[in-house]
Amino acid sequence: SQTIHQWPATLVQPVGSPLSLECTVEGTSNPNLYWYRQAAGRGLQLLFYSVGIGQISSEVPQNLSASRPQDRQFILSSKKLLLSDSGFYLCAAPIGLASEQYFGPGTRLTVT
Amino acid sequence: SQKIEQNSEALNIQEGKTATLTCNYTNYSPAYLQWYRQDPGRGPVFLLLIRENEKEKRKERLKVTFDTTLKQSLFHITASQPADSATYLCALGGSASKIIFGSGTRLSIRP
Numbered sequence: 001s002q003t004i005h006q007w008p009a010t011l012v013q014p015v016g017s018p019l020s021l022e023c024t025v026e027g028t029s030n031p032n033l034y035w036y037r038q039a040a041g042r043g044l045q046l047l048f049y050s051v052g053i054g055q056i057s058s059e060v061p062q063n064l065s066a067s068r069p070q071d072r073q074f075i076l077s078s079k080k081l082l083l084s085d086s087g088f089y090l091c092a093a094p095i096g097l098a099s100e101q102y103f104g105p106g107t108r109l110t111v112t
Numbered sequence: 113s114q115k116i117e118q119n120s121e122a123l124n125i126q127e128g129k130t131a132t133l134t135c136n137y138t139n140y141s142p143a144y145l146q147w148y149r150q151d152p153g154r155g156p157v158f159l160l161l162i163r164e165n166e167k168e169k170r171k172e173r174l175k176v177t178f179d180t181t182l183k184q185s186l187f188h189i190t191a192s193q194p195a196d197s198a199t200y201l202c203a204l205g206g207s208a209s210k211i212i213f214g215s216g217t218r219l220s221i222r223p
Contacts, residue, residue, distance in 0.1 A: 032209050043201060043215030044156070051209050059210065090155050099144060099205050103155030
């Protein structure tokens with residue numbers, strides 16, 4: 001069965017510092033991968049999605065970037081964090097051949 | 113641009129009643145619509161998917177309808193229980209790979 005790992009689980013970073021969040025997927029090959037952000041009390045905002053290694057589609061222009069160096073690895077990065085980058089970051093992948101999203105445990109990021 | 117609206121930010125109902133949540137969308141022709149449940153501090157969990165050529169889908173106490181003319185989906189929980197209290201999100205998907213989520217409705221079931 002498919003499992004999504006995310007780390008770290010929580011992170012507190014000062015404004016202007018860099019960021020690297022990692023997502024890895026087990027139990028499937030060549031999945032579509034997604035990064036979402038959820039601000040406090042808000043819905044999910046799609047940030048990036050990837051249909052394969054090195055293929056990244058950006059949904060929202062911002063100071064974040066994503067990379068997919070390996071089939072089952074998806075990384076979210078920033079060179080300089082803003083206060084508005086605080087939120088709950090979720091990595092997701094479709095379940096099997098279906099289109100239902102399976103979510104990882106998330107990373108709670110607080111920018112101070 | 114594509115827009116998804118879930119009609120109310122919060123909904124409070126009495127245990128045993130039917131909860132009805134609404135999802136409306138514009139500027140989009142989705143191939144399917146999904147509903148998810150999200151508990152505090154957790155990622156969403158998939159509940160139901162309904163395709164554009166389906167009018168209704170049921171799963172236990174859950175029922176989803178999909179009206180592509182009205183561009184609306186209704187999500188019903190019958191015989192609601194306090195354990196059903198959570199935030200419910202609708203999501204749209206199409207031929208492209210991306211899936212877009214609504215902002216969610218926070219449902220509270222009081223005993």
